[in-house]
Amino acid sequence: MDPGRRVLHDGAVAISGDRIAAVATAPEMVRTSARRVLDCRGSIVLPGLVDTHTHSYQTFARSLGEGRALWSWLAGFLWPYASRLTAEDARVATLLAAAEAALAGTTAVLDHHYAPADPATVQLVADAWEEVGLRGVVARGMAGTPSPVATRHGLAGELFAHDTPTELALTRACIEDRLPGSRVRVWGGPHNVAYADQALLRGADELAAETGTRWHAHCASTVGDPATYRAAYGTTPVAWLHRQGLLGPRATLAHAIHLDDAEVAALGEAGAGVAHCPVSNQYGADGVLRLAALRAAGAVVGLGTDGAAYNHRQDLFECMKQAVLLQRISTLDPAAASSADALELVTLGGARLLGLDAGALVPGLLADVTVVGLGAPHLTPHHDTTALLTYAVRGADVTTTIVGGEIVVERGRCTRVDVEALCAEATGRARALARSAGIDTTARPGGTR
Numbered sequence: 001m002d003p004g005r006r007v008l009h010d011g012a013v014a015i016s017g018d019r020i021a022a023v024a025t026a027p028e029m030v031r032t033s034a035r036r037v038l039d040c041r042g043s044i045v046l047p048g049l050v051d052t053h054t055h056s057y058q059t060f061a062r063s064l065g066e067g068r069a070l071w072s073w074l075a076g077f078l079w080p081y082a083s084r085l086t087a088e089d090a091r092v093a094t095l096l097a098a099a100e101a102a103l104a105g106t107t108a109v110l111d112h113h114y115a116p117a118d119p120a121t122v123q124l125v126a127d128a129w130e131e132v133g134l135r136g137v138v139a140r141g142m143a144g145t146p147s148p149v150a151t152r153h154g155l156a157g158e159l160f161a162h163d164t165p166t167e168l169a170l171t172r173a174c175i176e177d178r179l180p181g182s183r184v185r186v187w188g189g190p191h192n193v194a195y196a197d198q199a200l201l202r203g204a205d206e207l208a209a210e211t212g213t214r215w216h217a218h219c220a221s222t223v224g225d226p227a228t229y230r231a232a233y234g235t236t237p238v239a240w241l242h243r244q245g246l247l248g249p250r251a252t253l254a255h256a257i258h259l260d261d262a263e264v265a266a267l268g269e270a271g272a273g274v275a276h277c278p279v280s281n282q283y284g285a286d287g288v289l290r291l292a293a294l295r296a297a298g299a300v301v302g303l304g305t306d307g308a309a310y311n312h313r314q315d316l317f318e319c320m321k322q323a324v325l326l327q328r329i330s331t332l333d334p335a336a337a338s339s340a341d342a343l344e345l346v347t348l349g350g351a352r353l354l355g356l357d358a359g360a361l362v363p364g365l366l367a368d369v370t371v372v373g374l375g376a377p378h379l380t381p382h383h384d385t386t387a388l389l390t391y392a393v394r395g396a397d398v399t400t401t402i403v404g405g406e407i408v409v410e411r412g413r414c415t416r417v418d419v420e421a422l423c424a425e426a427t428g429r430a431r432a433l434a435r436s437a438g439i440d441t442t443a444r445p446g447g448t449r
């Protein structure tokens with residue numbers, strides 16, 4: 001992913017401290033000074049994958065909540081579940097998400113976290129990502145004073161525990177309490193532009209400007225969002241953000257599917273971020289991103305898994321493939337997107353959206369590196385590297401994940417956490433939580449709920 005998009009055969013990467021020191025062919029690389037040499041013969045070495053939108057607290061809801069439209073899924077399933085999570089549940093759910101992501105080659109994440117979103121839990125969640133060894137951002141979920149849209153759609157409730165000034169103050173404290181040098185930072189994360197208090201969105205952008213951070217929110221996720229917003233305010237969410245001067249590189253929006261031409265142009269001109277979640281968009285039947293138009297306009301687009309309750313896996317290789325296929329089937333044009341596009345989105349696009357000095361194997365950048373082992377039948381033969389990565393590789397093919405020069409997955413195993421013990425603890429907690437939330441874990445799609 002260097003500017004020439006080169007694929008080096010017989011390549012080698014040298015790492016010094018937390019940065020990439022050199023990239024060359026193996027014979028060119030001076031190996032004698034290396035303290036350690038990882039033999040990656042028979043592998044593809046690529047920049048670490050960046051997940052620009054997930055919700056780690058949802059990992060306990062994996063495989064539940066089938067067959068509902070988004071807003072009914074939120075009000076009738078996810079929020080009853082989310083409101084019962086304890087701080088320790090959220091910490092263990094995040095460790096599980098982080099282990100799953102690291103094992104699938106993800107090196108950086110944006111975790112939109114809102115259950116529970118008290119400052120102590122937000123720090124626990126950020127610490128959990130760091131404990132597994134990943135870097136990135138926890139965007140602290142903020143509901144604020146219930147807006148007319150939230151109230152009308154029955155979304156106000158326990159998650160709207162604080163008014164807007166209090167939410168902003170709590171987020172500021174979380175940002176400022178994060179130790180300098182932490183791999184995981186905190187941003188503001190209003191839940192959804194469609195139903196957030198408008199003052200909360202203005203405040204989130206101001207807070208980001210003052211603290212050198214960004215902000216993250218769901219936006220234009222469903223086909224009904226623009227109409228709902230128009231009914232309440234006479235405009236659409238993105239048009240409103242644009243008019244308020246809130247679009248810019250600090251704005252990172254999850255989904256941004258239902259946009260008209262003027263909104264695409266506004267997002268692009270502003271250089272705003274869009275976290276594209278193709279698996280989640282299909283799961284909820286939410287729509288198809290205007291990917292080519294947004295990228296051509298100048299928007300910074302990355303890929304996201306979205307939470308385990310709306311994707312079920314944290315596998316960005318699956319998202320790469322689905323991102324391409326979704327563009328093709330919706331346009332009936334096989335040239336609508338390519339594997340090269342997918343690889344750019346998941347590396348360079350994601351790194352830019354998060355503001356990371358990463359996303360390519362280039363000397364001077366952060367040494368965030370993913371190694372995919374080849375040789376399995378589904379990866380044989382190896383002709384075109386980019387196409388193989390996009391269409392054939394699965395997260396489970398990752399052998400090594402390196403974050404800032406540190407090996408966090410080696411030979412397919414997390415180096416920092418005991419994954420077996422973690423899965424056992426997560427299972428026990430998830431079952432207890434489903435019981436306490438009254439969720440029927442045996443219900444089948446089409447059955448009564």
Ligand SMILES: [Zn+2]
Nearest residue numbers: 055254306307
């Ligand atoms: Zn989401």
